[in-house]
Amino acid sequence: MNAVLVAGGGPAGSAAAxxxxxxxxxxTLIEREAAPAHKICGEFLSREAQLYLARLGVDLPALGAQPITHLGLGRGRAMTVAKLPFRGMGLSRRRLDEALLQRAAQTGVRVLRGRTxxxxxxxGGAVTLAVEGMEPVRAATCLLATGKHDLRGARRRLARAADDLVGFKMHLALAPDQRVALRGRVDIAMLxxxxxxxxLIEDGIATLCFLVNRARLRSVGEGWSALLASLQRESPHLGDRLSGAMPLLARPLSIFRVPYGFVHEAAADDPPGLFRLGDQMAxxxxxxxxxISMALHTGxxxxxxxxxxxxxxxxxxxMRNTLARPVRLASALYHFGSWRLGPWRLGQSALIGLGRLAPAVLQAATGATRVPEAALQPLLAGS
Ligand SMILES: Cc1cc2nc3c(=O)[nH]c(=O)nc-3n(C[C@H](O)[C@H](O)[C@H](O)COP(=O)(O)OP(=O)(O)OC[C@H]3O[C@@H](n4cnc5c(N)ncnc54)[C@H](O)[C@@H]3O)c2cc1C
Incomplete structure (x- = not known):
């Protein structure tokens, strides 16, 4: 029997391992990707994520991570730019997750790749994983870190159905002037x-990541170019940024029905040796x-x-005690942004106005949706 099994080698699983x-x-860590792989993600690393990664020995600048100091928040033609309360970083998940898996292997973790x-x-008190192409693997302790993917036999219990949203990610080579203008910023277009x-992430590449209602897909005809054109029409600022941009991936990565707001609630019949990490926890x-920082925190x-x-x-x-509040607050902000009265998107207008008139309030809201400092520091100190 294995001592500890880790199911999934994303930030949560690799950190714990x-x-x-x-x-x-x-x-023993089991990861289904056999080689470095792209993952759907905005690829923004918060300050907390950076602190955890440094503690694991991941050198973000050496990997090519790009500093991000400002947030551009836009709707239609309106755009407000605010300084972030910390310095974020941009790095592809392909590079980050690979660096973490390498650290795990160097530290002595038995890493099994290409295993689903x-x-x-x-x-009998032990967890058994049925793994493709292998004999079943058993352990008294299993860290479930398969992220957005639920395993048969251990699905997350959602309190409500996930919103009918669809997310996409694409890497792009921007036109040179737009690449320069984006340096140091993350631009968020409210749709x-x-x-x-x-x-921007490493090597001057830009990551475009967006989330829209699935109905938009149907209305524009499901194709990637049509979808992108609809975003550019709605957000002229994004349109400018993307004009002349070249896609760098053969096709975009996509995700459906993300259960935003989920926080695992322990039940009496939870197996005692099964720990939920990362997106399996919240x-x-x-x-x-x-x-990513929440995933690292759980790890x-x-x-x-x-x-x-x-x-x-x-x-x-x-974990519920620590993470439920920031998750609830971010969900409330998300829903506030969607608040509308007839054709007027009052929530988005309020957020843009707030960014202009009281950037400190926006900064405070950004701070309150993070892993609280009181929970982060003891873990950093003890690791
Ligand atoms: C559209 C979108 C944009 C986002 N943007 C950001 C952002 O900019 N910044 C940020 O901090 N967070 C962002 N997030 C959230 C972030 O991506 C996740 O919270 C984080 O990746 C969770 O880490 P994890 O380790 O729990 O899971 P994951 O990163 O999903 O890793 C899970 C791992 O398990 C492996 N796995 C899955 N199933 C199996 C299986 N059956 N067998 C073996 N291995 C398996 C996967 O291959 C993967 O390597 C975004 C999320 C979405 C949906």
């Missing part, structure tokens, strides 16, 4: 049914740019809990 192996635990877990079951974010609306906290001999129930209660 690294810390446990560093403390001398025997860890088909299901999870619990028998009638969602938002689009654009920022899903913050993506515009907050804090999902650090799970490792600390296990090393202290703690169980899953106490860990889940602790």
């Amino acid at each position: 690294c810390l446990l192996a560093r403390a001398g635990r025997e860890v 877990i088909r299901s999870l079951s619990v028998t 009638r049914d969602g938002y689009a974010g654009l920022q 899903v913050i609306p993506s515009f907050s740019g804090d999902g 650090f906290a799970a490792a600390a809990a296990l090393l202290a001999g703690g169980g899953a129930a106490a860990f889940h209660a602790d």
Whole structure:
């Protein structure tokens, strides 16, 4: 039987695996991607994410991460630019997640790549993973870190159905003048049914990531170019940014029905050895740019809990205590932004006005949707 099994090698799983192996635990991590892969994400790294990554030995500047100091918030032609309360960074998930998996392997984690877990079951107090092409793998402790993908036998219990949203990501080579104008900024365009974010990552590449209602797909005819054109028409600022841009991926990455606002609530029948990490524990609306730091936080906290001999129930209660508030606040902001009266999108207008008149309020809201400092510091100090 394995000592600790980690299902999924994203930020949450890799972080926990690294810390446990560093403390001398025997860890096996199973990841379905056989090689570096693109993932759907805005690729914005918050200050908290950067702190956790530094503690794991990930050198973001050496990987080519780009600093981001300002937020451009726009709707239609209107645009307000505010200084971020911290310095963000832009780095592709392909590069980041690979660096984390490499760190895990260097730390002594047994990393199994190109292996898809088909299901999870619990028998006799142990967790069994059915893995494609392998004998079933068993362990008393399993860290479930498969992110947005639920495993058969361990699906997340959602309190409500996920919104009918669809997300896309594309890497782009921008026109040279637009690349220069975007340097140091993340531009968020508020759309009638969602938002689009654009920022630079390594090697001068831009990441465009947006989330819209699925009805828009149907109305524009489902094709990528038609969808992009509809965003550019709605947001002339984005239109300018993307004019002359060349796609760098063969096709965009997409995601449907993200359960924003989900926070795992422990139940009496939860298996004692099963710890939920990252998006399996909580899903913050993506515009907050804090999902990666929350994933890392759960990875650090799970490792600390296990090393202290703690169980899953106490860990889940602790994570809920820490993460429910920022998730709730980000969800409230998201819904406030969608508030409309007839044809008027009052929520978006209010956010733009707030950004202009009281940037400190916007900055405070940005700060309140993050992993709280009081929860972050002890984990950093103890790792
Ligand atoms: C549209 C969008 C934009 C976002 N933008 C940002 C942003 O800019 N900044 C930010 O901080 N957060 C952002 N997020 C949130 C962020 O992407 C997630 O919160 C974060 O990736 C969660 O990390 P994780 O480790 O839990 O899961 P993931 O990153 O999803 O990693 C899970 C891992 O498990 C593996 N896996 C899955 N299923 C299996 C299986 N069956 N068998 C084996 N392996 C498996 C996957 O290959 C993957 O490597 C965004 C989310 C969305 C949807």
